[in-house]
Amino acid sequence: AAPVALVSGMSRTSRNGIVVKTGDMLEKMSTAKSAAFDKTGTITSGQLNVSQIVPQTGFEAAQVMHLAASAEQNSSHILARSIVKYANDTPLSPAEDLAEVTGNGVTATVDGHAVKVGKLNFVDPDTPRQPLDQTAIYVAIDGTYAGYITFIDNVRPEAAATLQALHAEGVKNVMMLTGDQRAIADKIAEKVGIDTVQADLLPADKIENLKKVPAELRPVIMVGDGVNDAPSLAVADVGIAMGAHGSTAASESADVVILKDDLSRVVTAIQIAKDTMQVAK
Ligand code: ADP
Ligand code: MG
DSSP, X not given: OOHHHHHHHHHHHHHTTEEESSTHHHHHHHTOOEEEXXXXXXXXXXXXXXEEEEEOTTOOHHHHXXXXXXXXXXXXXXXXXXXXXXXXXXXXXXXXXXXXXXXXEEEEEETTEXXXXXXXXXXXXXXOOOOOSSOEEEXXXXXXXXXXXXXXXXXXXXXXXXXXXXXXXXXXXXXXXXXXXXXXXXHHHHHHXXXXXXXXXXXXXXXXXXXTSOGGGOSEEEEEOSGGGHHHHXXXXXXXXXXXXXXXXXXXXXXXXXXXXXXTHHHHHHHHHHHHHHHHO
């Protein structure tokens, strides 16, 4: 396409709170046939709130929250940020020997205790236990399972209409690629109208799913917000980051960054891309 048309398209997207880093992305978005969405923070709201702290017998809710929030204070994960915000009126303790295990959670030493926070089978691998059917993180203290913290993970009000509009724009293959559990993923996918759901994915699995998209279903767009989405945003034909609340890593890896906390801007971007290519012909 003519460079002048692309520049004008990019300035139009930017007036709509959409940063398109290179002009060729307008070309790809205008013919996109697939779109993959991360769940937490992308299909669901960028603002998650803690709903319950449930300690195991022998542990206190305040202690579970304090140790979990202290361990998570440097993580950019959306669940980490939510519990840190929740714990904000009490002082946190320093987290030593901190390690973030991609797609699983964090480990740290806090107040002399070994703390593990994240997925159930990461936190408590030795005890067979059914994970909850709501978004939650699990906590172990000194090697003992200590309880869990649940979140209100609401579907974005604009999500269903956005996915419907995408189908209308010719994006016929809409996927969910999530690190969360199957039961939660299916429930949310059904509410918003996703075509296929892949759950329990690590960042590397999200990449594999994108690579598997056949040529006739491309270009493929990936939309995500989290640090765990950054690698797949880089691999997709067009990576779109939800930049308003999302992690810096996601925005840096993406080709397109949406600056407003509004999922429907994905459709706006495609519509502007189509107009731009029309003019450019
Ligand atoms: P999604 O694809 O739904 O956005 P992620 O891949 O970011 O989810 O994370 C998947 C799961 O991994 C989370 O639901 C959580 O259980 C766990 N997890 C990953 N990182 C963290 C962290 N820093 N703290 C707590 N849990 C985490
Ligand atoms: Mg996410």
